[in-house]
Amino acid sequence: MTKETKKWWEGMAKYYQEECKIPIDIHYGPGSPNEKELKLLGNLKGKNILEIGCGGAQCGIAMAKQGAKVTGIDISKEQLNFAKELAKKNKVKIKFIQGDIRDLKPIKSNSQDIVFSAFALHYVDNLSKCFKEVYRVLKKNGIFVFSFDHPFSRVIDSKNLKVKESYFKTGKITKVFSDKTKKFVRYTYKLSDLHNTLVDWGFIVEKLIEPDSRKKYSYDPWYGLWDYTPKLLKMIPPTIIFKARK
Numbered sequence: 001m002t003k004e005t006k007k008w009w010e011g012m013a014k015y016y017q018e019e020c021k022i023p024i025d026i027h028y029g030p031g032s033p034n035e036k037e038l039k040l041l042g043n044l045k046g047k048n049i050l051e052i053g054c055g056g057a058q059c060g061i062a063m064a065k066q067g068a069k070v071t072g073i074d075i076s077k078e079q080l081n082f083a084k085e086l087a088k089k090n091k092v093k094i095k096f097i098q099g100d101i102r103d104l105k106p107i108k109s110n111s112q113d114i115v116f117s118a119f120a121l122h123y124v125d126n127l128s129k130c131f132k133e134v135y136r137v138l139k140k141n142g143i144f145v146f147s148f149d150h151p152f153s154r155v156i157d158s159k160n161l162k163v164k165e166s167y168f169k170t171g172k173i174t175k176v177f178s179d180k181t182k183k184f185v186r187y188t189y190k191l192s193d194l195h196n197t198l199v200d201w202g203f204i205v206e207k208l209i210e211p212d213s214r215k216k217y218s219y220d221p222w223y224g225l226w227d228y229t230p231k232l233l234k235m236i237p238p239t240i241i242f243k244a245r246k
Ligand SMILES: C[S@@+](CC[C@H](N)C(=O)[O-])C[C@H]1O[C@@H](n2cnc3c(N)ncnc32)[C@H](O)[C@@H]1O
Pocket: 002, 005, 009, 022, 052, 053, 054, 055, 056, 057, 058, 059, 073, 074, 075, 076, 079, 099, 100, 101, 102, 117, 118, 119, 120, 123, 124
């Protein structure tokens, strides 16, 4: 439920930004090369880009620096406050909207060249609703590029590398922390769920990228943090990237 996710991110924004120190860059997630290496987005000058689940907007800011007209949407006020300050510091203009990415009401239909998202969609309980909205706001031939935590990596224990749960178990996962005030909620999908939901709404999936996480990328702020252990990254990519076209 979005209420739980919002609460989590309002409480975690400060810690998350301080812990990760995410550089201004178009990143795709732990163990992944950045846009400079992957070249999925093309020339950004003058492009209308919507970043969904923008968080601190490190990606959106990097896009704006390349001449894109960026709108960032996030559900968390605290994440957006951080993003606004960072955009100001970097002297770029970005339109920020606080909202739920399952409903992109503030965005006009057929208005965006690119919809982008890095590591945010696993917080969404109804990806179908979200993908439908992304399809609506994209111009014809517009692209939807998003990264997601690789559905295989979540079933492996990051320390002993043993399979810890069934890949077929999808849906809501709740983790309650020891002081019981913090509740982390995320949603799991199979690879085929992601692919087929895109296809069902009319997207053409052009690329599916499983980044080589055996390498350490000097700009990767998540390497070694939390479950992103070097041991796991050597065996399985924690990130998967889709490029789909309307
Ligand atoms: C792991 S952070 C990633 C932020 C940013 N994309 C990045 O790469 O650093 C996930 C973000 O998704 C946002 N989020 C989660 N569910 C959302 C929803 N339903 N609508 C809008 N934002 C959401 C959270 O508030 C959080 O800022």
